[in-house]
Structures are given as structure tokens and as C-alpha cells.
Amino acid sequence: MKKGFMLSLVLAMITTIFAGCAKSNEAGSGGSGNATSSASTSTQSETKSSEKPQKVRVSLWDRSNSPDGTKITDSIIVKWLQEKALKDENLEVEYVTLPRSQETDKLNVWMASGGAPDIVITYNAGLVYQYAEQGGIWELDDLLDQYGPDIKKLVQPALDVAGTYKGVRYAIPALRMNQSGGPSMKIRQDWLDKLGMQAPTTLDELYTVLKAFKEKDPGGVGKENVVPWALPTINQSAKAFFFGPMWGAGVNSGPGLVDLYMPQGNLVDGQFHSAIDTPEGKEFFAFMNKLYKEGLISKEFVTDVNSQKFTQQMTTGQAGFVDSNEDPYIMTTNTRKSVPEAKWVTVMPFKRKDGTQYMDKTGAQGLLNMIPKSTKNPEAAVRYLNFLAKNISVVQSGFEDVHYKVDDGLRIPIDPDKNAKEIGWYLSDLNLLTQGYMGSPTKEQLLKLDPDPEYAELMAPFYEQFQKYGGSGPGIDSPRPVAQEKSVNLTKYAYEALSKAVIASDFEKEWTKTLDGWIKLGGREYDQEITEKLAEIRNR
Known part of the structure; x- marks a missing residue:
């Protein structure tokens, strides 16, 4: 693999490991998590399992970029998310794809017909304003407060700058983890x-x-x-x-x-x-x-x-x-x-x-998640995004010890070529809440990513300029x-x-x-x- 391409893959797969993040939430190894759950958690799980699952339809972009023809809805991470959401949240998740190149046209058809998925996505803030003005999407302030505590912890800087219309929240923005990018x-x-x-x-x-x-x-x-x-x-x-x-x-x-x-x-x-x-x-x-x-x-x-x-x-x-x-x-x-x-x-x-x-510097906000008024259970849609926030490492980097290993706070891909073929082509589309996986790397981190000292020499000032002067x-x-x-x-x-x-x-x-x-x-x-x-x- 060419060095520059490999480094871009490495940077796309690494992130800082947040202190205090529970191993069960990381779900890095694909295991069952903490076996010593409290009695209250067990009771809550039993209550969930006795109720009929709430169905949530989530839109995803189909970029037609699979290296082997695999559909994104048949991918290993999608199947893991569906099983995990049903077990932990009593949510039955269906992913609905739309061609990336037809985003706006397809979204407008969905919204006009009342047949949109429960979570729809766009980068176009103008569409959020348009749908909000027309009364076509749910107000989310109360729903986010009640059902989205982990969302707020994860993407608060993006919430501070995007997703509102006339002071009311109508969209949940993804957070750009690394804002050191641009001309x-x-x-x-x-x-x-x-x-x-x-x-x-x-x-x-x-x-x-x-x-x-x-x-x-x-x-x-x-x-x-x-x-x-x-x-x-x-x-x-x-x-x-x-x-x-x-x-x-x-x-x-x-x-x-x-x-x-x-x-x-x-x-x-x-x-x-x-x-x-x-x-x-x-x-x-x-x-x-x-x-x-x-x-x-x-x-x-x-x-x-x-x-x-x-x-x-x-x-x-x-x-x-x-x-x-x-x-x-x-x-x-x-x-x-x-x-x-x-x-x-x-x-x-x-x-x-x-x-x-x-x-x-690149804005803190990225992708915008909206919930159409045709959604009968908007709380379930917010609960899905909150579930995603709790398991964010999986849609950032895959499974620990399978796709990456942790080294001094960095997720380093085990086999970048394998990851690119198996998960790299679609992870960013499943990840509706963060874009990028770490902040600007330090010079020490850059040296760990590549032993060639010139890489850190050239890239450290590049990142520094955005941190020091970016606005x-x-x-x-x-x-x-x-x-x-x-x-x-x-x-x-x-x-x-x-x-x-x-x-x-x-x-x-x-x-x-x-x-x-x-x-x-x-x-x-x-x-x-x-x-x-x-x-x-x-x-x-």
C-alpha cells in the first residue's frame, strides 16, 4: 500500500479514548460487556424485553462503493447494531438507503409523501429551515433532554452552533471531531x-x-x-x-x-x-x-x-x-x-x-439528523441516536482487537487494507453523530502514527495553525x-x-x-x- 494512502486510512481510524468510558459501552471486542450489571439494570432489561419492540427506520446514504458488492444493509456492523439495539434498547432498527447523489430530490419526495424514514439526514441547513417553516419536522428540545443524554455529552459543541431554526431545535448535528481541516x-x-x-x-x-x-x-x-x-x-x-x-x-x-x-x-x-x-x-x-x-x-x-x-x-x-x-x-x-x-x-x-x-477552521457541525412529523414515535428515533452515542466507537473504528488495537490512547488499525475492504467503505455513513474520530493529533501522536520524523515535522504546523488561528x-x-x-x-x-x-x-x-x-x-x-x-x- 502506498504510504500516503495508508496514513490517510490510519488517521481515519484513530481517536482519543475518553476517560471513564465503560468497556461495555465501547463494545470494542464484540463481547457481551460487563457481567456484573446491577439489579436495577436487570429489572429494566426484563421490562424492555416484555414490551413489544419499537420500530425505527433510519436513512443511510448508499454510495455504491462496496469493494465486493456487499450492500451496506448486509454489513457486519449493521447486523451488530440491529442485534444490540434490540437487546439493549428494545428497538427494531431498519435501515433505508438512498443514493448519495439523489439526496435532496429523494428527501423531498419522502417528505411530501409522508413516507420518510423516522430519521432523515442532510448536510443542507436550508432544508432544515424549509421543513421547520412548513411544520414538516419535529421540535427536538424536549425530546433531546428526555431521551438523549448521551447524545448531548457526545456532540454538545455541534449542538451549540447548528440544528436550530428561530431558536428552536429541529435537527441533531453530528460533531466534527477534528476541525483542523480546510484551505x-x-x-x-x-x-x-x-x-x-x-x-x-x-x-x-x-x-x-x-x-x-x-x-x-x-x-x-x-x-x-x-x-x-x-x-x-x-x-x-x-x-x-x-x-x-x-x-x-x-x-x-x-x-x-x-x-x-x-x-x-x-x-x-x-x-x-x-x-x-x-x-x-x-x-x-x-x-x-x-x-x-x-x-x-x-x-x-x-x-x-x-x-x-x-x-x-x-x-x-x-x-x-x-x-x-x-x-x-x-x-x-x-x-x-x-x-x-x-x-x-x-x-x-x-x-x-x-x-x-x-x-x-472546519465548523463543529456536520451531518444534520431530522425526525419527520410523519414519524409516530419520535422518542424512539431519539433513543436510537442515543444508543448510537453509547456505542460510538463501533461506528467510528469497528471492533477492538478485530479492527484496531489501543496504543497510548490511539486506535491503531490492525490491518488497514482489511479494514478498508471490510468496514472502511461504509462506517462513516452509519456514524450519524460524529465525523472524524479524534481532535488534531499532537506531534507525539504523529510520530506514533508514522516513524518517519518528516511526517510529524510537516504535519504538526499544519494542525497547529487551525488550533491557534482558526475561527x-x-x-x-x-x-x-x-x-x-x-x-x-x-x-x-x-x-x-x-x-x-x-x-x-x-x-x-x-x-x-x-x-x-x-x-x-x-x-x-x-x-x-x-x-x-x-x-x-x-x-x-
Whole structure:
């Protein structure tokens, strides 16, 4: 198995073992648990067994990714969960699958027909707001308090930030265990070393470094081939973005055009302004226009719509700086196939004019669990999720001593290849309550995961940046009619107009056209709606 792939599997299977977690709850070995249950527990079990089981239908995504054709509903973990839920909770669990690619369409059909499973899932908060507004899903505050104590213990950080509509809970969000993920800046350390330079800490320093890359060709690829900053077209198929540099210019995160791969805008005196309509946004794109004219970003910037040129520049060692989702270890591994001495390292967030440093980290919330009003026993649905919380290790990592062993608080896969084939392709879809399995690994944990000290050297700063500087912009928990009407056209326009501004011969003239077009398409009405929604939240 290739090393990078193995490490990704290892990281996907490990988690910190929580202190005080009972062995019976871990269910790690697939055994019967604690044999010395109290008399009250025995009485409770006898009472449950004498009652007719409550049936719970749970929706799961079918990604059609089984390596051997096994259906997710026939998997070993599903069968274990069904048997365990019936024995311990008197719940008869049926799993109902829907194709991942048809999530929204299928869910809308289910909800309209009244035939939805008792637990339905989505990543789309807008659907939660829509169904809540229509009265199509259960309010969950009281149900969660009564039947979900283990849910609350497990996912409280996610509950704090997601799943409510106008202050009332309508969804139970999964918790992202590791929030150290997302776009970040990386640079070729081997190029810096040859030039005797340090990684940039501001946009001005970035310009100086990029200029040196171009003029001195530290990679020896030929001055005409050097790509100081590799950057594809601004669109959803892109593999690189504007986040880090634009945060450095003073543009912040917020509930703006989420389809744009860049910071969304600034809140000034209570008024939200999308990035395209801010002084900081204009200043940043003037900077990008300067870089383009001087050959410091990819000359194929506008036409590289599928990131093909970008990928080539990375893998052949022509590129010196990027802002992307890939981590520095994977990038180093890929580039070393062509350039053995290549070394990509993390660039910490740039200092802004006020001295602050900021970057986004992945939100605490993930998947959203809803209970349709067609569900006759919503308490049973919450009880199932609470059962899942009590047995969370199984849907995170499989069975202890079968799929993993515990080493110094880490779950280390026994056989990653076997796990990938047997459980890895579906565990994340059964796990409705957590995404990821541990927080950001420490340097000591990274060394345990891979004896190669360079792995920890490259990855420790990558995780550190999210912990030290990561944050998230304000959220909105209600429908946005103006956004629903205008965001598609505004996003498409922004892609095209901002690209033209970057390559314009007369930036000031082009920027005037860019802002005028934004305003005519309803950009300021879009921003005003965000302003009003944020005010509603503050005034509750």
C-alpha cells in the first residue's frame, strides 16, 4: 500500500479514548460487556424485553462503493447494531438507503409523501429551515433532554452552533471531531532555503518571495517555466483558492456567497458587505492584478477551469506557493515523484494591517439528523441516536482487537487494507453523530502514527495553525429568500467578473464595471438580507 494512502486510512481510524468510558459501552471486542450489571439494570432489561419492540427506520446514504458488492444493509456492523439495539434498547432498527447523489430530490419526495424514514439526514441547513417553516419536522428540545443524554455529552459543541431554526431545535448535528481541516497556504521550503529566505508573514512579504522565485529560479526549471503562485480559475472545480492571502488583506469570513472559494465579506457597524463590495476586497484584487502583470501567478489562470495545468505545475515542481486543501505531506510526496528534494511546508496566516491573524477552521457541525412529523414515535428515533452515542466507537473504528488495537490512547488499525475492504467503505455513513474520530493529533501522536520524523515535522504546523488561528464567521439559522433567488447568478457573475479584473490591463476601469454589475444583479439587496438576519439573531 502506498504510504500516503495508508496514513490517510490510519488517521481515519484513530481517536482519543475518553476517560471513564465503560468497556461495555465501547463494545470494542464484540463481547457481551460487563457481567456484573446491577439489579436495577436487570429489572429494566426484563421490562424492555416484555414490551413489544419499537420500530425505527433510519436513512443511510448508499454510495455504491462496496469493494465486493456487499450492500451496506448486509454489513457486519449493521447486523451488530440491529442485534444490540434490540437487546439493549428494545428497538427494531431498519435501515433505508438512498443514493448519495439523489439526496435532496429523494428527501423531498419522502417528505411530501409522508413516507420518510423516522430519521432523515442532510448536510443542507436550508432544508432544515424549509421543513421547520412548513411544520414538516419535529421540535427536538424536549425530546433531546428526555431521551438523549448521551447524545448531548457526545456532540454538545455541534449542538451549540447548528440544528436550530428561530431558536428552536429541529435537527441533531453530528460533531466534527477534528476541525483542523480546510484551505491553507503552503510554500516550497527547498526554494526558500536556496534563496536564504524565510516564509512570508504578510502580503507584502509574499510579493517579495514570489518575485525572487521568478527572477532567481531556485528550482532550476527555467525562468520561463517558474510558476511562483500556482492558481487555477476561480470556480467550484478548482483545487486552489484565495482564502489565506485574502484573509491577510483584511477580508473576513461570514454567511455570504458560500460557493465562492474565498473569504465572504466584512461586517462594518452592523452592516454586512460581500468581499466584492469592500475596500479590502478591491485592494486584494488590485494586488492580484499586479501579480498577473508581472508573471507571478499562473498565466493560464483564466483558462485552467479543471485545474489540469495547476496539477501539472505542482507535480512537475514548477510551482512555489499555493493556497489549497491538500496537506503539506501529501503535496511533498506527490512533487517528489519528479523532484526528489521538494519540500512543501505550511505558511502561517498572514498578519493583517491591524496585526491580527485569522483563518477558517472546519465548523463543529456536520451531518444534520431530522425526525419527520410523519414519524409516530419520535422518542424512539431519539433513543436510537442515543444508543448510537453509547456505542460510538463501533461506528467510528469497528471492533477492538478485530479492527484496531489501543496504543497510548490511539486506535491503531490492525490491518488497514482489511479494514478498508471490510468496514472502511461504509462506517462513516452509519456514524450519524460524529465525523472524524479524534481532535488534531499532537506531534507525539504523529510520530506514533508514522516513524518517519518528516511526517510529524510537516504535519504538526499544519494542525497547529487551525488550533491557534482558526475561527468561523457568523451563521444564520433561518431561510434567506433573497439569497435563494439571487445567489446562483451572483456567484456565476463573481467568478467571471473577478477573473477579468485580475487580468485587466486597466484595473480601475475594470473594477468599476465589476462593482456596477454586482449592484445591478442585486448584490446589495443580498447583503442587506444578511445584515437583517444577523440583527434578528442578536436581538433574540
